[in-house]
Amino acid sequence: MNPGRLWRTVRHLTAEQWVFRFICRGRRLVMRHHPMFSRRRIERAAQRLPLPDPSSGAARDIAGIVLQLQMAVHGDSFDGAPDGRFTLLNRDYDFGGIDGVSWRGEFHEGNNPLRRMNLAYMGYAVPLLARGRAEDLAAMHRLLDSLDVQNDWSLPGVFRDVWNAYTASHRLINLLSGLALYRRAGGPPDPAAETAILGHVRFCAAFVRGNLERDLQFNHLMKNYVALSAYAGACAESAPAFAVLKNAVPKSIRQNILADGGQAERCPMYHVLSMLDIRILAASRLFAETWQPELDGTVARMAAALPVMTLADGEIALMNDSWIGEAPRAGSVVDLSDIAPVERIPETGYVRLGQGGDSVVFDCGPCGPDDNPGHAHADFLTVEATAAGKRFLVDTGVPTYTAGQDRDASRSSAAHNGPRLTGAEPIEFWKSFRVGRRGYAGELDLCPLDVAPLFAAGWQSGYAHLGADLRRVICLWPGEGLLVADLWRGGAGGAATSFLIPSDWTAETGHRYSQAGTRLTVQALAGALSAPTAAAYWYRFGVERRAHRIDVVPATTDGQARAAVFFAWSENAQVPRQAFVSQLFENLAAAIPRQAELV
Numbered sequence: 001m002n003p004g005r006l007w008r009t010v011r012h013l014t015a016e017q018w019v020f021r022f023i024c025r026g027r028r029l030v031m032r033h034h035p036m037f038s039r040r041r042i043e044r045a046a047q048r049l050p051l052p053d054p055s056s057g058a059a060r061d062i063a064g065i066v067l068q069l070q071m072a073v074h075g076d077s078f079d080g081a082p083d084g085r086f087t088l089l090n091r092d093y094d095f096g097g098i099d100g101v102s103w104r105g106e107f108h109e110g111n112n113p114l115r116r117m118n119l120a121y122m123g124y125a126v127p128l129l130a131r132g133r134a135e136d137l138a139a140m141h142r143l144l145d146s147l148d149v150q151n152d153w154s155l156p157g158v159f160r161d162v163w164n165a166y167t168a169s170h171r172l173i174n175l176l177s178g179l180a181l182y183r184r185a186g187g188p189p190d191p192a193a194e195t196a197i198l199g200h201v202r203f204c205a206a207f208v209r210g211n212l213e214r215d216l217q218f219n220h221l222m223k224n225y226v227a228l229s230a231y232a233g234a235c236a237e238s239a240p241a242f243a244v245l246k247n248a249v250p251k252s253i254r255q256n257i258l259a260d261g262g263q264a265e266r267c268p269m270y271h272v273l274s275m276l277d278i279r280i281l282a283a284s285r286l287f288a289e290t291w292q293p294e295l296d297g298t299v300a301r302m303a304a305a306l307p308v309m310t311l312a313d314g315e316i317a318l319m320n321d322s323w324i325g326e327a328p329r330a331g332s333v334v335d336l337s338d339i340a341p342v343e344r345i346p347e348t349g350y351v352r353l354g355q356g357g358d359s360v361v362f363d364c365g366p367c368g369p370d371d372n373p374g375h376a377h378a379d380f381l382t383v384e385a386t387a388a389g390k391r392f393l394v395d396t397g398v399p400t401y402t403a404g405q406d407r408d409a410s411r412s413s414a415a416h417n418g419p420r421l422t423g424a425e426p427i428e429f430w431k432s433f434r435v436g437r438r439g440y441a442g443e444l445d446l447c448p449l450d451v452a453p454l455f456a457a458g459w460q461s462g463y464a465h466l467g468a469d470l471r472r473v474i475c476l477w478p479g480e481g482l483l484v485a486d487l488w489r490g491g492a493g494g495a496a497t498s499f500l501i502p503s504d505w506t507a508e509t510g511h512r513y514s515q516a517g518t519r520l521t522v523q524a525l526a527g528a529l530s531a532p533t534a535a536a537y538w539y540r541f542g543v544e545r546r547a548h549r550i551d552v553v554p555a556t557t558d559g560q561a562r563a564a565v566f567f568a569w570s571e572n573a574q575v576p577r578q579a580f581v582s583q584l585f586e587n588l589a590a591a592i593p594r595q596a597e598l599v
Contacts, residue, residue, distance in 0.1 A: 005428060008436035012370040020214035027211060028159045035153035046206035049241060051198055052234035054179035059234040061283040063126070063177035063184070069276055070126035070174065072328040078124040082139035086124065088115040089541045090325070098142045103150045103162055108542075110402035112432055113161035120147065120162040121170035122178075129178035132185025140178065141193035144200050165211040166220045169227035172204040173280070176230060205231045209241050218372045219263075219270055222252045226277045233284030246287050250294055253278065255369075261301030262348025264369045266376070268309040269322035272333055275302045303334045308343045308352045310336060312359035312386040317350075318395035319363050319382065321375035323541045341454055341478075346443060346594070353454040355478035357389035358569075362474055363418075364441050364458030367427055374433030377411045378426050380441040380460035381472040382418035385482055387569040388518045393417055394502050394547065397538035403432040410538070413462075414498065419470045419486040419563070422494035426462020439464065444591035446473060449584070452576075453477060459593055466491045473588050475576075481568035483576055485526070487588050488554065488561035495554045495561035500537055503546035507532055513548070518569055525581050526564035527554040560589075 013021075031038040053059060070078075077087035084095035091108060095101045107115035122143070128136045151162040161167060175197055208227055213220040225248055232242040256264050256274060263271040282295040309317050310330040316322060330336065344351045349365005361384050367376035377396075385393040396415035399406045411429050413420035420426070428436035439462025446457040452475035459471045468491025475483040488495040501520075505513035511522040511529060522529065535549035554561035564581050576584075 002430075005430060005436040008428065009430075009434055014371050017215055017217060017371060024211070024213070024215045031153050031159065032156075033154075038153060042203060042206050042210060045210060045241070046202045049202055049205055049231075049239050050235045050237050051202060052176060052231055053236060054176060054198075054234065055183050056234050056236070058283060058285045059176060059180040059230075060184060062173070062230050062233065062280050063180035065276055065279050065283060066173055066177040067126050067130060067181060068328055068332070069273075070123045072332075073326060074124040074127060078127045081124045081128055081143070082136060086119060088118045090543045091115070098139060098146060101143065101146050103147055104155070104157075109400070110404065112400070112402040113157065113164075114401050116161040117164065117167045117170075120167045122174045123170065125174050125178040126181065129187070130181035130185060132182055132187035134188045134190060137182060137187060137190050137193045137197075140175070141190075141196050144196060148200075163207070165208050165213050166223055168204045168207050168211075169223045172201050172208065172227045173230050175201050175204075176234060180234075201231065206241075216372060217252075218256055218265060218369065219274060222256050222274070222277060225249050225252050226280050229281050229284040229286055233286050242286075246290065249281060249287075249291065253281075253294065253298055257298050257302060258345075258347045259301075260345040260347045261298075261303075261305030262309075262345045262350070263302075265320070265372070265374075266348055266365060266368050267320040267322045268306075268316035268318075269327055270375065271302065271306060271309060272316065272327035272330065275299065275306065275333060276327075278302065305345045305348065306330055306334050307336055307339045308345045308348075308350050309361060310352075311361055311384060311391060312354055312357045312389050313391055315391075317361040317363075317384045318397045318539070319350075319361070319379050319384070320368065320377050321398055321401075323398045323538065325540045342456070344443070344456070349441060351443065351456040351458075353456060353474065353476040355454070355476075358385075358387055358476065358478045358482075360385045360474055360476055360482060362456050362458065364443050364456070364460075364472075366440050367435070367438055370438075373435045373438060376427060376429075376435055376438070377416065378413040378420075378429070378462065379416040380413075380418055380426055380439060380462055381458050381470070381486075382416040383474060383484060384417070385567070387482075387520060387567070390504070390515050390518055392501055392505060392513070392515075392520055392567065392569075394500050394537050394539070396500065396536075398541050399538045399544065400542060401432050407432055414496075417497075417499050418460075419472055419488065419495070419497045421463050421466065421468060421470075421488075421491055422496045424463060424466060424494070426460060437465070438462070443594045444471065444473075444588070445594055446591045447587045449475065449587070452483070457588060457591055459591075463491055471588050471591070473584060475584075477573065480570045480573035481566055483525070483564060483566050483584075485564040485581065485584055485588065486554065486562070487585055489559070489589070493561075495556075495563075496551065497554070497563055498549055498551045499565070500535060501532075501548040501550065502537070503548065505548070507548055511550070521568045522550060523566050523568075523575070524552065524564065525566055525576060525578070526562045526585075527552050529553075529565070
């Protein structure tokens with residue numbers, strides 16, 4: 001136990017989080033040590049709820065949204081579920097049949113239950129039941145029986161995975177949507193299976209209502225409310241248990257979605273998932289007189305914000321806890337055809353520069369909300385970029401959620417394309433999702449640069465405790481090249497920066513790379529480049545890809561460290577002159593943070 005680190009972590013929690021941290025833990029202890037009593041209590045609460053109608057208009061509309069999500073996640077593997085075969089976060093598991101499914105397996109996730117949770121979400125049920133086949137409905141009935149038998153509430157860890165309120169929320173939405181799609185497809189009636197599935201859905205609704213994640217809040221609590229809203233929207237009559245939604249949902253939306261349309265946890269992946277959740281809330285048709293205007297405005301703001309976090313290859317930037325394949329492609333959720341050359345969402349902290357197939361996403365904002373920054377990475381001032389539609393600067397991504405060396409390394413400053421100080425971190429990470437001391441970041445008001453058509457600049461205060469001020473400016477010449485310039489002032493030395501280039505780009509001599517007819521040249525205009533070394537990144541969760549890592553040794557002058565790297569992908573690209581680079585650093589040093597002061 002590190003008392004100082006613990007205090008730096010918990011001092012940001014709200015009073016409500018503190019209170020419900022004890023309440024929620026107490027409930028779980030009671031449920032584990034008195035499972036029969038606790039289940040009967042939830043069953044009694046479930047009996048007071050009306051049964052949802054999967055054939056209702058709200059259920060069908062919600063199912064269409066959920067199907068888009070689950071086809072993105074399980075579209076290539078859902079048909080294996082009736083035979084006990086699943087793909088969970090890019091790993092294949094074959095249990096030899098439904099009767100062999102092990103819900104409490106280890107699933108290559110060590111001390112983190114994410115794959116057990118994914119199995120218990122039952123997202124594969126949505127595209128499976130959408131086929132309208134009787135054997136698929138029967139298979140889901142058997143899977144539910146298996147889940148109930150193997151996950152007695154007295155078992156250690158059961159409330160971290162299968163009977164976590166977040167997991168139960170997903171399962172409720174997926175099973176209800178699966179039944180709606182089954183009926184829409186004209187699937188043969190199976191009263192026994194449908195009654196069992198609807199009964200489980202109703203039990204999940206009562207369980208979630210009694211175990212709202214008000215200790216964690218943010219995307220977890222909003223998912224709880226989305227599940228209850230989906231259930232209530234499919235019911236012909238209201239229930240007192242759902243009255244809380246009228247005020248709780250707008251409050252949760254305001255906590256999760258910022259004024260500029262960004263998602264509060266600053267994860268592009270969770271932004272897409274949250275957009276779908278807001279659409280489900282709108283499709284539930286609940287409290288239309290109070291919710292609808294806010295829901296419509298929120299969807300519009302989020303749709304405008306998503307392109308700022310999306311590169312020209314049509315996929316999101318992999319910043320913070322984001323990866324590809326957990327959500328639909330950005331281009332399938334919003335229109336990406338009309339993006340301005342410079343787009344920004346200043347409260348969320350992203351700037352996008354781009355034109356045609358050339359684009360840069362620049363992270364110059366907070367790591368997340370102070371009262372729950374668990375999905376943060378130390379990626380202040382990092383960039384991801386494409387040339388001719390091909391990503392040539394890539395973020396490390398997410399290898400695992402399991403606490404340990406791999407998780408720590410992937411969240412560290414050295415894992416990202418941003419400036420840093422060697423041997424120090426701008427954020428104090430511990431365990432899988434804990435954050436102690438943390439820095440901040442924001443944009444800088446930089447004097448106009450006539451030579452660079454598109455540019456943005458930012459600062460970060462992650463090393464302020466060491467007396468260091470770090471700044472970066474990016475300049476994009478569409479069709480030609482990208483300049484990234486970093487300035488370190490103060491501190492105890494150790495200035496460093498690096499860039500990851502995917503191995504899709506073949507390394508040639510002299511810092512030249514090529515891919516499918518596009519040639520990329522990298523050169524230092526301030527500082528020196530190292531020879532490329534082998535590295536890795538995780539474009540999809542847990543799936544390692546190879547990359548070339550280029551380290552930059554800054555030049556030190558008058559107590560300042562400077563590095564400037566130019567990436568060119570056109571033979572006509574004009575390398576910025578030294579006078580321009582020198583002026584750029586002077587402007588960067590004189591630039592004023594858009595916030596009143598460095599936090």
